[in-house]
Amino acid sequence: VDGLDDAMVLEAGVTLAQAHEEAAKVGRRFTVGVASEGSCTIGGLISTNAGGTAVLRYGMMREQVLGLEAVLPNGEIWNGLKRLRKDNTGYDLKQMLIGAEGTLGVVTAAALKLHPLLASRAVAIVGLGSPEDAIQLLARAKDETGGAVEAFELMGRLGFELTIRNVPGLRDPLSSVHPWYVLIEIASGEPGVAEAALERLLAGALERGLISDAAVAQTDTQIKAFWHIREGHSAGQKPEGAAWKHDVSVPVSKIPVFIDRANSAIEAAYPGTRIVAFGHVGDGNVHYDVIRPLGGDDDAHDALRSEGAKIVHDITAHLGGSISAEHGLGAMKTAEALTYKDPVEVAALRAIRHALDPQRIMNPRVLF
Ligand SMILES: Cc1cc2nc3c(=O)[nH]c(=O)nc-3n(C[C@H](O)[C@H](O)[C@H](O)COP(=O)(O)OP(=O)(O)OC[C@H]3O[C@@H](n4cnc5c(N)ncnc54)[C@H](O)[C@@H]3O)c2cc1C
Numbered sequence: 001v002d003g004l005d006d007a008m009v010l011e012a013g014v015t016l017a018q019a020h021e022e023a024a025k026v027g028r029r030f031t032v033g034v035a036s037e038g039s040c041t042i043g044g045l046i047s048t049n050a051g052g053t054a055v056l057r058y059g060m061m062r063e064q065v066l067g068l069e070a071v072l073p074n075g076e077i078w079n080g081l082k083r084l085r086k087d088n089t090g091y092d093l094k095q096m097l098i099g100a101e102g103t104l105g106v107v108t109a110a111a112l113k114l115h116p117l118l119a120s121r122a123v124a125i126v127g128l129g130s131p132e133d134a135i136q137l138l139a140r141a142k143d144e145t146g147g148a149v150e151a152f153e154l155m156g157r158l159g160f161e162l163t164i165r166n167v168p169g170l171r172d173p174l175s176s177v178h179p180w181y182v183l184i185e186i187a188s189g190e191p192g193v194a195e196a197a198l199e200r201l202l203a204g205a206l207e208r209g210l211i212s213d214a215a216v217a218q219t220d221t222q223i224k225a226f227w228h229i230r231e232g233h234s235a236g237q238k239p240e241g242a243a244w245k246h247d248v249s250v251p252v253s254k255i256p257v258f259i260d261r262a263n264s265a266i267e268a269a270y271p272g273t274r275i276v277a278f279g280h281v282g283d284g285n286v287h288y289d290v291i292r293p294l295g296g297d298d299d300a301h302d303a304l305r306s307e308g309a310k311i312v313h314d315i316t317a318h319l320g321g322s323i324s325a326e327h328g329l330g331a332m333k334t335a336e337a338l339t340y341k342d343p344v345e346v347a348a349l350r351a352i353r354h355a356l357d358p359q360r361i362m363n364p365r366v367l368f
């Protein structure tokens with residue numbers, strides 16, 4: 001770990017939690033954070049191009065990788081563990097391996113970017129009337145804090161309620177009920193700056209009627225509790241029965257229209273289903289889950305999964321979005337992705353794969 005180069009070199013089996021610990025030892029920070037940090041590895045994070053909650057400010061895994069070492073499908077070891085920020089020498093092989101889901105080689109080590117530690121963090125949960133208001137709040141937050149928005153997570157009322165009800169130890173930080181919620185985190189390298197910026201932002205938004213209420217975390221324990229509500233959204237849905245999960249992205253400005261169109265179409269086609277829309281809205285990512293009707297049958301709901309996905313994904317594609325924002329394609333979504341991707345692009349991607357792995361021995365069931 002090198003604080004002068006702002007870089008660390010790790011073997012692929014290091015867990016994300018270990019990477020965070022090692023960076024902190026030299027007063028630096030690795031900015032990718034996902035809920036599976038105790039088990040997921042650097043090799044897996046690179047091969048899935050993981051995202052997480054701070055993509056808005058720092059980008060996905062793809063933007064954190066300075067160099068890679070990998071075993072290519074022909075058995076040769078590629079030593080590309082450079083720690084350069086500028087290396088403009090033609091095709092970028094490491095970028096092809098990132099997000100390749102193991103199809104172009106086995107990643108064995110990586111050089112990753114580090115950032116300075118933060119000196120102040122301020123987190124609030126706000127209640128508001130609509131996704132439109134949330135997008136307006138995001139724009140104001142970016143403008144007013146000079147780009148210091150660390151995270152901006154939207155949560156619909158149903159998901160919020162199920163999480164508070166079903167995940168032990170959580171409670172609603174606001175005294176009244178709202179149709180939509182945002183968890184916003186502002187962070188700065190200077191002490192006190194984040195707290196002051198968040199306070200100013202929320203006061204202005206309340207005055208303009210953009211938000212209805214806000215609770216600002218006063219302690220680190222409260223910050224964790226607020227984040228727990230957001231991160232508990234998957235666990236909060238589990239006891240409610242089978243759910244179709246979609247991980248889509250659209251341009252940020254199109255999020256309200258996406259949610260509106262998808263809700264209308266799903267409610268019309270499958271009355272009684274319960275929609276939980278939430279996610280990293282600051283970077284256009286919506287986790288759009290459809291839970292079976294109350295008292296409904298899990299198997300019957302599961303049987304309709306592909307049909308429902310087509311409705312949601314057609315709307316996404318029509319808005320210029322992606323049917324997999326951060327979860328990759330794996331074996332499950334590949335065929336469907338092929339129907340939405342440009343055929344010229346797919347042909348080029350297949351040619352790259354064939355050139356590196358003519359016998360298709362690497363993860364043969366996934367990708368193109
Ligand atoms: C609770 C939970 C929360 C999550 N939250 C998020 C989130 O917020 N954002 C997000 O983007 N993702 C999220 N994820 C997904 C997460 O990004 C992936 O689970 C993780 O990055 C994969 O790492 P892994 O080591 O578990 O890889 P695995 O699951 O073991 O592998 C994933 C894929 O990468 C390939 N692979 C693994 N290691 C290598 C290697 N060394 N070389 C080549 N290919 C390899 C595998 O073949 C497989 O195709 C979450 C997952 C969980 C379980």
